Amino acid sequence: MSLPPAAPASYPFDARPLVEPVAPGAARAFVQELRRTGRIEGSPVFGVLVIVVIAFVVVVLFGSVAITLVTSIVSAATAGADGGGLAVLFGFLPLVVIGIIAAVGITLFVRGARSSSDRMYRLDGFARANGMHYEPRLDDPALAGMIFSLGNSRHSSDLVRGDRPRFVEFANYRYTTGSGKNQQTHHWGYVAVKLDTPLPHIVLDAMSNNGLFGSNLPLTFDKDQRLSLEGDFDEYFSLYCPADYERDALYLFTPDIMARFIDNAAALDVEIVDDWLFLYAKRDFSTLDPQTWAWLFSVVGALLDKLAQWARWRDERLAAAAAAAVTDAAPLGVAAAGAGAGQGGAASAPFTAPLDALRPPPGVAPQGRRLQRGVPWLPIVVGGVMVLFWILTQIGPAFLR
Template sequence: MSAAAPPHYPFYTAPLTEPVDGNAARTFEKHLRASDRLPKKSSQTVMFVVVGVVFAFMLFPMFGGALIALGGSTDPFAAFVETITLLAPILFIGIAATVVIVIFVRRGPAGAVRMYRLDRFARANAMTYEPHLANPGLPGMIFTQGSARASSDLVRGDQPRFVEFANYRYTTGSGKNRTTHQWGYVAVKLDVPLPHIVLDALGNNALFGSNLPTSFAKDQRLSLEGDFDRYFSLYCPSGYERDALYLFTPDIMARFIDNAAALDVEIVDDWLFLYAKRDFSTLDAATWAWLFSVVGALLDKLAQWARWRDDRLRMDAAAAAALTATAAHDAASMNTGAAHDDVPFAPPLDTLRPPPGVAAPGKRLTRRGPWIVFAIAGGFVLLWFVQMIAGGFFLLQ
């Protein structure tokens, strides 16, 4: 059985739900580990053994003490109470150990089956599968946050252009304040570098505003025509407003509204990223149908962006062309003795087309600190200051 995205973008979901041979899945996982495509399990194994040894050292003395108390006491009721008191922690630790063992044992086969299914799904759709990639090194905003950065369950295709679907994790803080952040992303390779543009979807914002990990200066927000502002807040570098309007024509805005209103979008360098705080690469056929439909709808329009050029690079191109022409002019004059007027010179500057690329001001948006953090910190400082003044006032009384 198969499912299909919009026309020209069929895909097959049967491998996500078909019965899987457990031995084949485990063999596939062993192959991934042997080829270093999965993280080593040594740290997990060591942790499991250490936890087991600790449990053993805690269980045996308690169990032995309970037996001694039960056999050496002359008061049966007191012996019963003392035994229950000693055995209760044993029972609790035993249950906890059982839960840990079950989770540890069951996670392996389940993970192997998941990876096996996703690999078969990717192959059935002329794509490839990678289970893990540490520090993917992409230029999007989520890939520069925190530590322990890693993509997982990467499904990649290169027709008609490179597209990568994956899940992503990174951590911030340490100790009790350590937080793991969960994202799903789609990365689409563009034909040319474009200005840094962010579409912050309004439909997935949190209580205090954007759910994106980075905030941008308000003066970079650009209002577009129609209903676009009801769905997205668009940020572009100062001075690139006309370029953003060139890229986001009414037909392209309609595609984003109709297909990607639940996703945050980032254009940076020659990449387009779609983000959401949920896993994208899953065994859920409906999720894949949605993502394929979004990508399919956008790919039809991305070719228009290949014609964009940054006019700010025109003078750089003109200067380079003039230097090259001058060098050729001088060399020809020296070698042939021709008069200067007989040697071709640089073409008119207004005929030069800027090369692909983005001038420095358009490569990155200007960031700003999260106002809520500063507000809370300022509130604490103000409270501390008021307490200090009040304490000093009472000491003077």
């Protein structure tokens, strides 16, 4: 997928640690420190055990063959018969092949370990160079987005976090579904941005990454919750908001904010849930590619400039609860005033709530916190047609006999 042109980031961006040469031993020392502090599991002993296991497997699989070959070679060499030299030569070839197989397996493992160490070292340097923090892995992250409650073996990897001007997290994410031969690992990249206040559950399904059967999102939402916005926004996103929250969605997605999403995030799916904004794509975000990071930083920078105005939003459905709380407190003020007058003192005015107390508190009413799920009818219909076609191809010839 080609990346959109990067807009200037609103905060410093330094990609040099991703591409600069790594000093000998620096990556290995960094990984050892990660192990010592418990930020990653495993130890150098594990690597040794893997090499031993590889060697053991080679011996088990080819040991009997090697013994037979060595016996044949020795017999041919001691017999002194014609062609004994060729027998020795061809007898050694399988042994050489076995040795090469073992050497290649060990080399690939060592290179993989070095590549992983180099990756973590570079991403840590990149995070620090940009005023952020790096974490190698986080199991079962406690995030409210749609992808974080699916499947099992859920974990984020290569997390790059920052908290200026607000908390932002870039990471890769994996979870598995099914079991046995039907087990599937799902790959995502995400950006999590902390908002100032909880907002209604809103999903922007990007049109550019949809597939043959529609949305690439792991969940389907009720079509009655889809809201059409002005301009050409619908050409880039399908917006879903809870029923009766259409006015709230229009308040949040003003023309200038819609323009920011179109210009910078049209290749990403977006979810607003609780006090989080998530950007999703079915690809790794935390990589060693400077262009990917420049694009992601520009997207976040462009959106952060507009998210502050969302902090003023309040759910009017909570106004009744706030007014009821003020009403319940009012009789106390009246009683206090009456008590003061009964003692001969000057009657004090009943306490009145300040205007801010009449404003709904931050939060979202229950009916706006989550979208209603839908049924993915198109894949179901296509699957049903395929099953019906298979049945007809199996039983059809029997009726023709």
